Amino acid sequence: MTFRLYDTATREVRDFVPLEEGKAGIYVCGLTVQSEPHVGHVRSAVNFDVLRRWLTHTGHDVTFIRNVTDIxxxxxxxxxxxxxxxxxxAYAMHAELTRALASINVLPPTYEPGATGxxxxxxxxxxxxxEAGHAYAADDGSGDVYFDVRSWPAYGELTGQKVDDMEPAGDADPRGKRDPRDFALWKGWKRDTEPATAAWPSPHGPGRPGWxxxxxxxAGKYLGTAFDIHGGGVDLRFPHHENEQAQSRAAGHAFASYWMHNAWITTAGEKMSKSLGNSLLVPRVLERVRGIELRFYMVSAHYRSHVEFSFEALEDAAVGFRRIETFLDKAGPGEAGEVPAAFAAAMDDDLGTPAAVAVLFDTVREGNRVEDPTLAAAQVRAMLGVLGLDPADPAWGGGAGDDAALTAAVDALVAGLLEQRAEARAAKDYARADVIRDQIKAAGIEVEDTPTGPKWSLNSAG
Known part of the structure; x- marks a missing residue:
């Protein structure tokens, strides 16, 4: 089956046909590093990480560029x-972003360019x-340069709007503009209010680039004048992506063949954002669940579906993921196999991760019913690998599929306590057995009695 994606430019599902067979060039708008990243930010990163992993799984050589706006x-x-x-x-917040993305196993991009470079x-x-007549320097002495939206007849085609129906651009003083919708390409340095370090020399005077x-x-530097997929949050469609496409094509670049946009994570029905004050910072969320569980929560929703965030839903997802881990523990070590056809079909249908996760749980249930779960476990590992959720992936470190040495040490300690508990129960010293049980539980460890003996796991929600 051919991978099909919803192209937000044409507003239809299209077959993915790369410009060069067997390759895929992807550009994703990263963050403006002004403060710590919240869950809404990392959802976008996870969504496009899954896209990248699926294209790689299906044989594409992916070049993945995700920028950082650092001015x-x-x-x-x-x-x-x-x-x-x-x-x-900007440097400090970029470092926070890098740590947050690593904590949920988002692969580093092929390159992460910063605007200032x-x-x-x-x-x-x-x-x-x-030179082409699509931009002009303001004549008010500000040093600003603007894109002339009326010089480009196709302006508005990405979002299906007409220029006269658009609100004025709010990214610069309108006094130097020919049309209030013209947007800034270059912003002249404001000597009285901006530091000298925030200005670069240019033919128009010192200043800095527009967003x-x-x-x-x-995108042109690292992917060329034409590339396959441009992605970002749905809130970037206008004006950011509309303006990107207009200026790029006006400069003679074919630019992106497909546009993909992920939906928001909302709280109380509103987009999660810094300005609303309802952001949930990643380190705070990871005090309640593991990174692998947070990623599972986000992967389980379709990338184009808005998600109303709640800790209850997050913890429910964490419990569900621990059932998958329990199955893998019981099945024993093994290699990843092939993904089931139903999983591949779901992923090929515009990254249908909800249906793909349903196949994952169906396979776990089947594996729990059969005498030999080896095949099911191999399929589960393959699916988890595609979704970036394999507990054995070294990228999780101690957050999931813990470090081998640490796991062995904890296993030995828990085994000793379980042995003491078993001895106490055999001697009918139930008070002592209960004390040991409470000690284990207080340490955040869940114990499950199985036909082959007790099994333990970390209770991350505790």
Missing amino acids: DDKILAKSAEQGRPWFNL HVPEMLEMIATLI HIECSAM
């Missing part, structure tokens, strides 16, 4: 509030747009 109005404002250099804030490419594209030109320039 921006919000970064400057936030750093000023905190009394620290903007570049120090690609100003020459941005200025080159701006010069091309000015949209950053991604166009970086």
Whole structure:
């Protein structure tokens, strides 16, 4: 079956036909590193990580670029509030992002460019747009440069809008614009309010790039003027991705063949965001569940479905995932096999992870019913590997499928306590057996009595 995806540009499900057979170039808009990442941020990263893993599994050589916006109005404002250099804030928050993504096993991108490292490419594209008549320098002395939206008849095609129906762009002072919808490609340095370190030399005077030109320039740098898939959160469709496409194509670039957008994680019906104050920072969430369980919670929902976050739903998902781990523990060590046909069909249908997870649980149930679960376990491991959820993946470290030495040490300690409990029960010293049981439970360990003896697992929700 051919991989099919919902293209948000055409608003239809399309067969994925890469520009070059056997390869796939993907560009995903990363974060503006102004503060710590929350669950809503990492959902996008997980969704496109699953896309990358599935394309790799099906034989594609994937080049995956995910940028970081490390200079921006919000970064400057936030750093000023905190009394620290903007570049120090961006560096620190980038490090927090890297740790958060590693904690849920998001693969590092092929490359992660930062906006501040690609100003020459941005200025080159701006010069091309000015020469082609699609951009202009403001005549108010600000040093700003704008994209002329009315010079590009196709402007609005990504989101199906007409220019006259759009609200004015809010990314720069409108006094220097020909049309209020024109958006900033270059922002002149504001000497009275911005640090000198936040400005780069340009033919238009010192300043810094606008948000949209950053991604166009970086995508072109690493994927070429035409590439396969551009992704990001649904909130980026307009104006960010609309503007990216317009300026790139106006500069003569074919740009993205397909557009994919993941939906939000909401709280109380509102998009999870820093400004709403309802963000849930990743380290705080991981105090209640493991990284592998948080990832499972996000993978279980379709990437285009809005998710109303709750700890109850998250902990339910964690319990479900621990059932999968229990099955694998009982089945014993083994190699990953082939994914079932039904799983592959679900993934080929626009990354249908809810249906794929249903196949995963069906296979676990079948494995629990048969005398020899080897085949089922091999299929389960293969499916978990595609979803980035294999407990044996070394990337999880001590967070899931724990480090072998640590596991062995804990296993020995728990085994000793279980032996003492068994001896106490055999001697009908039930009070002592209960004390040992309570000690084990207080340590966050669940014990299950099985025909082959007691099995233990960490109770992450405790």
